[in-house]
Structure formats: structure tokens, C-alpha cells
Amino acid sequence: MLAIEKKRLNELLRRMNRDFQVYVPYLENGTGKFAPYQEERELYLEMNTLLPPKDIFFPQTEKMYKFRAAGNELEIEEIAEQKEKQVVFGIRSCDAFSIDCLDKVFLSRGYEDAFYKNKRENTLLVGLACTAVGDTCFCQSMGLNPQEAVGVDLQVLDLGAEWGFKARTAAGQELLAKYGDVLHETGASPLPAEEFKLKVEVEGVPEKLSRMFDHPVWEEVSRKCLGCALCTYLCPTCHCFDVSGKVKGEEGYRFRCWDSCMFSEYTRMAGGHNPRPTKKERVRNRFMHKLSYFVERYGQLLCTGCGRCLAKCPVNMDITAVIRKIKEAEVE
Ligand code: SF4
Ligand code: SF4
Secondary structure, eight states: OEEEEGGGHHHHHHHHHHHSEEEEEEEETTEEEEEEOOTTSOOOOSSOOSSOGGGGTSOSEEEEEEEEEETTEEEEEEOOOOOOOEEEEEEOHHHHHHHHHHHHHHHSTTOOOHHHHHHHHTEEEEEEOOSSOOTTOOGGGGTOBTTBOTTOSEEEEEOSSEEEEEEOSHHHHHHHHHTGGGOEEOOOOOOOOOOOSOOOOOTTHHHHHTTOTTOTHHHHHHTTOOOOOHHHHHOSSOOOEEEEEEEETTEEEEEEEEOOTTSGGGGOOTTSOOSSOSHHHHHHHHHHIIIIIHHHHHSSOSOOOOOHHHHHOTTOOOHHHHHHHHHHOOOO
8 A cells, every 4th residue: 555654744735735726624723624735734633623624615605606787788797617626635434425415416316506516526535534433423323434435536544653545536546646756655554443432223214204204203302402503504414505695786796605404594485484483393304304305315314424413512412312212213
């Protein structure tokens, strides 16, 4: 396997950053997040980031087009496509799978979101195997391997004193060939991942949920939710957005921004009717979407087990506890 000494990783990233816009994990004011590579900054590779790399492909706010009134005519200017090639270095298995979920939403079933597609097609993913496992991580229970990310071009493995690289795609192979002069062959073996502290059995849950739309469990589960939407904003797979506009004088622009099904306004219609009027319907929808509707539509769960929502929810809403409740619930 090709490898680099850990203390020399910056040499590789510096080289890569000349050819690509490289995103890496940093700790910023105590919050782990992906940001453009800067040589002088210390990387954060110990644990997963609190903020997922979703916004690299699907920014929190994104301009779609500009417009300008010129007499009776309306001039529309599309926002230029991003041409720059980028690399997301250090993406964990849970977040790599979340990109696969977003690909299903934005690029499949005959619909292609041009904004997402452009960024996605210009991005290479470099996965980072987990050895330390967080208290709220449960990706293994969701069928993922913390050391083998789905859909990455290159997988980085922790070899102790070195980082090892395994190509997963032809593009990953090209990356290794391109920077081969800073890599060496090694016989070292990858360190294993720690035992998961949090486990949950999800088998049968999607099917059971299809018979639980009117079950009393939703009243109980939703009682403590504050409707703050933090869970959906931190979630690497949540992808709802709203389209809005800004106008000043004769010109303006349209943009989209993240939205959340946990807000009451999310489903409120122009006439005032709201099909999800209370927390019960909103919380039910969140879990139904993650654990049942998405499975029906795309054949996979919309939860990667990253654990962010349960780590940060102010009232400790825990999706693994909800899954257990669903498993235990009596249904006719
Ligand atoms: S973070 Fe917790 S309290 Fe806030 S909307 Fe989500 S489940 Fe409800
Ligand atoms: S629902 Fe929670 S655990 Fe699942 S992917 Fe979203 S943030 Fe992670």
C-alpha cells in the first residue's frame, strides 16, 4: 500500500492544493468543519466534524440567477458554473454515504439539479477511516463500515505513524500516480476501529413504519421537541430548501436556502392551511422520511448514523431511542 508519514501529510495537501481546491477538516472556535486548505492551520483528524461537508455541494444559501428590468424587458443572468476541480479530503464513512443519498435526490429519477451536479462532478472524495468512535456514532448499525467509505475515490487508512492510501476509483488511482513522488510503499497494517458504544437494530423498521402513520407513539416521541430544527441543519442527509428572492430597485436575484420540516411554516400554504399543524406531524415526518419514505423511494435509509442530531439536540431527542420505540411498538 502507498503511504505517507503523518508528519509529512502537509506536503501532499500542499501539492494537491496547487491542482485542486482542497477542503479539509479544521477545528474553528471549537467546532469541527470542512474549509479550504491553508498550509499554516492544524488539521482536525481526530474525530468527525460537527458540521458535515454537505455545504460544499449544497450551500446553506446559493444564488440561482440574477435579473434586471430594462424597460419592458427582463434580463436574466444565470450564475456561472463552477469550473474549478475540488477535493474533499478526510470525509468519514457516514458523510460519504450522505453524499450518496444527496446524489439520489439531486441526480436521479430523471431529474438533475444543475447547481448540485456541477459541484458534484467537479469533486473528488478522499475518505478517512475512523479508528476512534464517538459516543453518539452508530454508522455500523446503519450498515456502514467506518473504515471503508461508500463512493469515495481514495480511502485513507490510519497505519499508526503513517497514513495509507487505497484507490477506489480510476480518479483515485490517478491521484496516487500524480503525487506518487511524496508517497512510499509500506507493509504496515491499518489500525482497527474501536468497538461501537451505541448500537441499534434497524432491521424491519422501514416496513413496520409503513403501518404506523397513526400510531400513538408519535404523540409521545414529539412531546419534548422544541421545533428548533437544529437536528435537520446538522444532518448530512437533510436536503430541503426554500427559494426566495431579493430585489433592489430594478434588479435582484433569486436564491435558495436550507429549510426544515421541523418548522411549522414549512408546510403552511398560501391560504393558511397547514397539513402538519403540530409537532406530532412534523416529528413523525422527520423520522418517517429518514427511516421509511426514503427507503421506499430509493431503497436506502436516509440516516447514516453520524450521531450529530442526538449529540446536539437541546432536549436529547435520540433517533436510536426512537428506532427502539418503533421496534417495541404494538401494531395491528
Ligand atoms: S434538535 Fe431536538 S428539539 Fe430541535 S427540532 Fe430537532 S428534535 Fe426537536
Ligand atoms: S438523522 Fe441524525 S444520526 Fe441520522 S444522519 Fe441525520 S444527523 Fe446523522
